[in-house]
Amino acid sequence: MLNWQLTLGVVGGSTVGLGVFVLVREMMPATPALGPALRRLHQPAAPVGSTPSSRNLDWLSGITRWLRPPTRQLALIDQTPEQYTLSIVTSALIGLALPSVSAALLFLAGVHLPLVVPVVAALGLSLVAALIAHQSVLSKAQKASREFRQAVCAYLDLVALQLSAAHGPVQALERAASVCDGWVFERIRESLRMAQLQMHSPWDELRDLADRIGVAELGDVGAIMQSSGTDGAQVNETLRSRADSLRDQIRTDNLAKAEAVTSRLDIPGALLVFVLMGFVLYPFVARI
Known part of the structure; x- marks a missing residue:
């Protein structure tokens, strides 16, 4: 008669032994296969800045x-x-589909529209959606450019301090x-x-x-640091003066932007x- 306690002990011991064997085997360094290692070493060089996601979108190269996308703005926002x-x-496909779906829902609800209405609406909304997506990229790039300029202003001061500390x-x-x-500083460090x-x-x-962004x-x-590296010129004051002029330029741009916003606010004030005046003059006009 089979002893179930002995059987259970043998199966349990075998399972534990197998687990220990697999654990020790995984912890030991394995000898890599020569073929895949050579293929990894001799991969074709990918272009700078290419990512797996960008390589998957190569079919869009013709479009x-x-x-003609804005290359500098895209490089600035890392797209x-x-x-x-x-x-x-x-965006264009979404704008093209919305009027068609709306017309189909109205048709199911019993409202029949002329065919020209969804067609014209689809084309117009598709163009508007594409323009909104393009303008979104430009606005992001403009915001990133302002942030980059402010960071470069701080970078100029930091470089001048490092040069004052007798660093090369x-x-x-x-x-x-x-x-x-x-x-911004991550892009500079990468460069x-x-x-x-x-x-x-x-x-x-x-x-x-x-030049790229x-x-x-x-x-x-x-340009300033090139004169220091090649000619050995002392560029501390040049860096600081360039930082000061850049701050003044940023301040002037911000003031001009604030004045433009203020001038746009004058129009609602005048309408108000x-x-x-209409509310005040209405009783007198109504009595005439």
Whole structure:
């Protein structure tokens, strides 16, 4: 007769032993397969800035060339032209579908519209949705540009402080970029890392980044630091004066923007005065 206690002990011991064996086997370093390792080492180089998501959108390249996306604004907000095209096409399709769906629901409800009404509405709403998506990208880029300029103003002061502390020009750029957080300084640090990996001068890399994203103030940092790195010039005062002028420029732009907003608020105020005058004059006019 089979002893169930012995059977249970053997099965339990075998399970525990198998678990210990699998655990020890997974903890031991395994010998990698030669074929996949060689394929990983000899992968074709992907273009700079390409991501898996952008490579999945390569089928949009033809539409992208036709749309002519704003490359500098997209580079500033870290978007690819394919992503921009996808947002424009998606917005246009949504605008194209809404009137058709609404017309179909009205038809099921017993309301019959002429065919030209949903067609014209679909085309018009599709164009409006695409323009809204395009304007959203431009507004995001404008906001990011203002934030980048303010960060560059602080970066100029930080580089001047690092130079005053007897650091070299390259080290001053790297140490100043590592002080602060934020997406602007992360872009600067990434550019400096690329210059170090590709054996380029950091000021040339900063000027390339400034030209790519359309922020000329960052190119000024590269131009000033180039004279310090190549000619050995003392550029502390130049950096500080450029930071002061940039602050004045930012302050002037903010004041101009505030005045524009204030002038737009004058129109509702004037309309309110006319409405109040109407309420005051109405009893006298009604008696005549």
